[in-house]
Amino acid sequence: MKRPLSALLFALLVAGCGRGSRSPRASETFPKAPVVLISVDTLRSDHLPFYGYTGVETPALSALREDSILFEKAYSHAPLTVPSHASILTGRVPADHGIHDNLGYRLRKDVPTLAELLKKAGYATGGAVSCFVLKGVSGIARGFDFYDDNVDPAEGNVALGQVQRRGDETEKQLAAWLGSVPSDKSFFAFLHLYEPHTPYEPPEPFKSRYKEQPYDGEIATADAIVGRFISLLKGKGLYDKALIVFLSDHGEGLGEHGEAEHGMFLYREALQVPLLVKFPGSRRAGMSLTSPVALADVFTTICRGVELPDFQAPTGTVSLLDLAAGAPPPARRILSETFFPRIHFGWSELASLLEGRWHYIEAPKPEIYDLETDPAEKNNRISEKLDALRALRADLLKRRPSYETPAGVDLEARKKLASLGYLSAGPSSSAGTLEDPKDRIGTFEELRRGLGEFTLGNAQKAHEVFSRLLAESPRMLDIWDMDSKALLQLGRPEEALAALKKTVDLAPEAARAPYVTEVANLCLQLGKWEEGERHAEALRALGDPAAEDIAARAALGRGDLAAAETAARAGLERGAGKARVRACLVLGRIAVLRGDLATARSFADKAQELSAGDKLAQSGLHMLRGDVLARAGRAPEAEREFLEELRLYPDRMDARVSLSALYASLNRRTDARRVVIELVSRQPTPEAFLLGMRTFHATEDRQGEIQLRREARRLFPSDSRFAPGG
Numbered sequence: 001m002k003r004p005l006s007a008l009l010f011a012l013l014v015a016g017c018g019r020g021s022r023s024p025r026a027s028e029t030f031p032k033a034p035v036v037l038i039s040v041d042t043l044r045s046d047h048l049p050f051y052g053y054t055g056v057e058t059p060a061l062s063a064l065r066e067d068s069i070l071f072e073k074a075y076s077h078a079p080l081t082v083p084s085h086a087s088i089l090t091g092r093v094p095a096d097h098g099i100h101d102n103l104g105y106r107l108r109k110d111v112p113t114l115a116e117l118l119k120k121a122g123y124a125t126g127g128a129v130s131c132f133v134l135k136g137v138s139g140i141a142r143g144f145d146f147y148d149d150n151v152d153p154a155e156g157n158v159a160l161g162q163v164q165r166r167g168d169e170t171e172k173q174l175a176a177w178l179g180s181v182p183s184d185k186s187f188f189a190f191l192h193l194y195e196p197h198t199p200y201e202p203p204e205p206f207k208s209r210y211k212e213q214p215y216d217g218e219i220a221t222a223d224a225i226v227g228r229f230i231s232l233l234k235g236k237g238l239y240d241k242a243l244i245v246f247l248s249d250h251g252e253g254l255g256e257h258g259e260a261e262h263g264m265f266l267y268r269e270a271l272q273v274p275l276l277v278k279f280p281g282s283r284r285a286g287m288s289l290t291s292p293v294a295l296a297d298v299f300t301t302i303c304r305g306v307e308l309p310d311f312q313a314p315t316g317t318v319s320l321l322d323l324a325a326g327a328p329p330p331a332r333r334i335l336s337e338t339f340f341p342r343i344h345f346g347w348s349e350l351a352s353l354l355e356g357r358w359h360y361i362e363a364p365k366p367e368i369y370d371l372e373t374d375p376a377e378k379n380n381r382i383s384e385k386l387d388a389l390r391a392l393r394a395d396l397l398k399r400r401p402s403y404e405t406p407a408g409v410d411l412e413a414r415k416k417l418a419s420l421g422y423l424s425a426g427p428s429s430s431a432g433t434l435e436d437p438k439d440r441i442g443t444f445e446e447l448r449r450g451l452g453e454f455t456l457g458n459a460q461k462a463h464e465v466f467s468r469l470l471a472e473s474p475r476m477l478d479i480w481d482m483d484s485k486a487l488l489q490l491g492r493p494e495e496a497l498a499a500l501k502k503t504v505d506l507a508p509e510a511a512r513a514p515y516v517t518e519v520a521n522l523c524l525q526l527g528k529w530e531e532g533e534r535h536a537e538a539l540r541a542l543g544d545p546a547a548e549d550i551a552a553r554a555a556l557g558r559g560d561l562a563a564a565e566t567a568a569r570a571g572l573e574r575g576a577g578k579a580r581v582r583a584c585l586v587l588g589r590i591a592v593l594r595g596d597l598a599t600a601r602s603f604a605d606k607a608q609e610l611s612a613g614d615k616l617a618q619s620g621l622h623m624l625r626g627d628v629l630a631r632a633g634r635a636p637e638a639e640r641e642f643l644e645e646l647r648l649y650p651d652r653m654d655a656r657v658s659l660s661a662l663y664a665s666l667n668r669r670t671d672a673r674r675v676v677i678e679l680v681s682r683q684p685t686p687e688a689f690l691l692g693m694r695t696f697h698a699t700e701d702r703q704g705e706i707q708l709r710r711e712a713r714r715l716f717p718s719d720s721r722f723a724p725g726g
């Protein structure tokens with residue numbers, strides 16, 4: 001009789017008071033223990049050997065499992081990288097931490113993060129992440145002394161969600177940081193790997209070993225990287241002492257309910273994740289726990305585990321250490337959500353509750369599954385009068401997150417956007433009237449076809465697919481974005497810009513900044529300097545750090561050196577990290593244009609110093625040095641700098657222009673022409689051809705200009721900029 005009573009008591013404590021509730025059974029704690037959090041993105045638990053899968057070998061993770069407690073049923077609060085990591089790092093569901101999508105949302109300022117709390121307790125805090133969306137701009141890096149998010153979209157047409165770097169590079173960065181932490185100091189290390197995320201392109205030897213299962217090949221790749229990091233910890237004598245948590249942020253559809261990747265649905269394959277907790281000294285090694293737990297519990301587990309003073313557990317979370325110590329599992333329902341279908345496609349958002357064996361998904365056509373008898377969730381039992389359903393429904397109604405922005409958006413920003421012609425808010429229709437994403441699988445297939453065409457270089461066919469989809473359903477933000485890229489490729493820049501602007505109209509009001517940034521960048525690419533500047537003003541009002549860089553480049557573009565200087569100086573003062581490096585490069589460029597080579601050189605030095613060996617941040621640095629040298633008449637050195645820039649960043653069109661101009665000035669006509677031909681063959685876009693033509697024009701290569709125009713006209717017949725005499 002004793003256990004049911006304490007279970008009830010525990011449930012009441014957790015559900016009722018929430019704040020600071022103490023578990024009735026004291027678990028072990030490890031004050032000041034080193035804490036290691038390893039997140040391998042997009043990793044389904046049922047694709048790991050220790051969850052019963054036989055298709056992949058993961059020696060490092062399997063060894064870690066031997067030393068850990070395994071949670072058989074761990075669930076994510078969102079099938080999206082940033083919302084889910086924010087839950088892991090704050091112990092809150094998205095509605096409480098404020099991040100509902102990978103782009104644009106910011107972590108609520110009043111929500112403490114794990115890194116902040118540990119830092120306050122004297123920990124050194126370091127993190128290294130592998131994908132663009134986890135960059136610190138969302139607020140997720142708050143509290144980290146060191147946060148390496150050196151992942152930048154290369155120039156080109158890659159969706160931001162795909163922008164990533166290799167996990168071994170991330171691991172190297174975190175290892176280097178760890179090497180700098182004094183050995184007597186406690187630390188919190190966060191390692192994030194993106195390997196199992198699309199595209200599935202494992203390197204050798206995993207590429208050959210998992211030829212037929214590239215997703216598993218990526219898991220094996222991630223395993224090897226985790227293994228390297230764990231060896232490092234062992235080598236330093238830290239492994240045994242550390243509290244180590246290994247998890248994934250969400251799973252992957254792999255086509256099971258019609259979704260190849262993740263974000264659209266809340267089925268088990270997207271929500272269930274692996275979760276291992278290794279105690280210091282590997283206590284309770286090898287144990288498995290079956291009660292359902294949530295990723296928000298990780299926050300409470302770590303804070304309790306190292307005995308943070310005055311720690312208040314977020315409502316509804318428990319310490320996994322308490323569960324391991326035998327505390328009865330709390331009676332609770334695990335809440336998950338996805339706004340992805342709503343934000344990106346204009347379809348209904350989804351929310352779900354997991355309680356014991358039941359998984360209820362709230363949708364225009366709701367679903368309920370019995371995970372015990374139907375873990376694949378193929379048999380929707382909504383039409384049966386299940387006892388569990390009524391309570392789940394009522395609870396979800398109370399807890400389901402609302403789409404509308406809770407906090408007001410800055411009035412100034414709203415006005416600025418309205419003056420640029422944008423609609424005043426995102427989709428306003430209520431969820432009830434929106435389509436159910438599961439009824440739109442066909443659209444997904446079409447979309448994939450369009451993307452396939454685009455990747456193959458068939459921009460026309462891709463555009464046809466996208467326009468058909470948009471005619472049918474004009475609220476699909478992502479398709480406007482892709483159609484814009486196709487139109488740009490087709491030499492229809494005005495339409496491309498108009499399509500991209502649709503994304504700002506459709507984006508949720510609280511998350512518009514990255515979409516405005518994309519439009520601003522396109523304006524600059526198209527030489528629409530004034531329009532770019534006005535978008536920069538809107539970004540400034542939105543508090544976005546990209547604003548000054550865009551304003552500076554726009555002013556530079558229209559030749560207003562004073563305005564460019566003001567904006568770049570503001571960026572240098574107020575910006576952080578790479579933004580300051582970029583500001584220095586713009587200031588150097590301004591000095592070159594003014595003929596002040598000494599100042600230009602000093603800004604190049606400053607950019608080098610600020611970028612501190614960060615190769616990505618240095619894009620443009622060698623070019624600036626080359627420009628300075630070319631103007632000083634030191635041609636051979638200038639050539640070396642331009643070539644170095646192109647070796648590091650082969651897509652930098654402006655570096656090819658400078659190099660070609662240098663050759664032309666030295667009367668090396670053949671070389672000058674070859675560099676322009678390389679420019680347009682590397683990126684056969686209308687913009688590259690225009691740049692090439694302008695270069696030929698400036699260097700008085702009349703013949704080259706005519707040939708280039710002819711070729712462009714053949715490739716982009718509908719682009720009036722290449723018309724005869726255009």
Ligand SMILES: [Zn+2]
Pocket residue numbers: 041042080081082249250
């Ligand atoms: Zn993810």
